Amino acid sequence: MTTSALKSLGTAALFALGMASGMVRAEAIHFPAGKATFDARCAVCHQAGGKGQDGLAPPLTAYPGHYAASAQGRHQLPDTVLHGMYGEIHVADKTYNFKMPNFDSLSDDELAQVLNYVVFDLNASSHGSAKPFTTAEIKAARAKSMDAGAVYAQRTAVTKALGLR
Template sequence: MMRRAVFALFLPFTAGVALAEDGKAIYDAHCAACHQPDGGGALGLAPPLQGTLGKRLATPAGRQYVPGVVLSGLAGKLVSKGVTYTGVMPSWQQLSDAELAAVVNHVLTTFNTAELPPGHQPLSAETFTQLREKKPTAKDLRAWRAESEPKSE
């Protein structure tokens, strides 16, 4: 009986740790409805995540832009793969830094593996902690997006 009580006491803590490390579960719960389970996006609603973010991470601006959008959200016009989207990406600041890192790393390694720069290092929870200290503005995000736009080959 005592063993069950101790287990029940620690269960909420271990469940939170597991959730923070499970980027796919977080993606499925918070992102897939708009960006689709395969990251392909929804025409007119949400831009694709598939094959659109990896090359951005080759620049310092891109390593701020990608997590910054998830943390701060973004509204207005955005062109992705030649399609213009006008909408709102909500902020996910209510998620922990570990959860944000897990979901962004899931998106990068699941939908953008081929485009990741050589030597790519996953984003850490600390990346989000630092961004959260001075939450990026829409102006910051748009500048980082422009600076990290992949060059045409």
Template sequence: MKHIIRAVALMLACAASSAHAQSVQYAGGKATFDGKCVVCHQAGGKGMDGLAPPLVEYPGKYAASDEGRKHLGTTLLYGMFGPIKVKEKTYNFKMPSFASLSDAEIADVLNYVVFDLNAAHGNAKPFDAAQIQALRANPVDGSAVHRQRESVVKSLGL
């Protein structure tokens, strides 16, 4: 009887694990996120109070506009520093540049954040490597990315 109970428990655990894995549409992006971003933004993009904002709402809203998409891409490429507010909480840290990642890796991470971590993403379409390559053609610094964010937040009424 104990063997049957253990077998059933194991099957349930495997089924739960498979169901979770199936909910991830952008596995490559998740792998990169888990290796590079999770230390600050935490598992599932929940954020860390005072340090790194959550990524479970705003990126989905940003991705539905051209200006927001540009901001998401430049944030990963060039980093960002300076205080920001997300839902009345303030975060102030220096996000590093991830320009050493390939264009495809950055697009995959953005797709993971926008489509796997955000339930609402409007009419956003997936990012692709060509979009990231185009952003690399016009490098900016982290303070310019911060100003860009202010404009996106204002235009989206966040």
């Protein structure tokens, strides 16, 4: 396309042209408050976009979507962010061994938003029929007496039940 032809196109048309040609990658963020919390609190270990760090923090781009679509997994995710977790885990044939801190100082709404960002924005293709997390779910999880070791044991059961490794 010539320069004069490009000048005659409006911004919207240029964006559409770029999208159609694969030049522009649009990232739809449905939970911007969750993304902001993730970027401030989680990305230091899990990296931007939840891609993970080899040996330290697993990627968050597949498993959380599967978790959120199952009853057991819907408990696992809030428990993990509220109570932390430690121990060796396996994700997509890689091993990670780190101690995830708890984020119980965040509000129920902040935690629901960050989980929704992870499940629906980072796991767009794997969340199936999962529904967004609510503050009521986080509040119920907060009322449970758990420690990071119990969260780890629960995760082992969830991944086994879902056939994940």
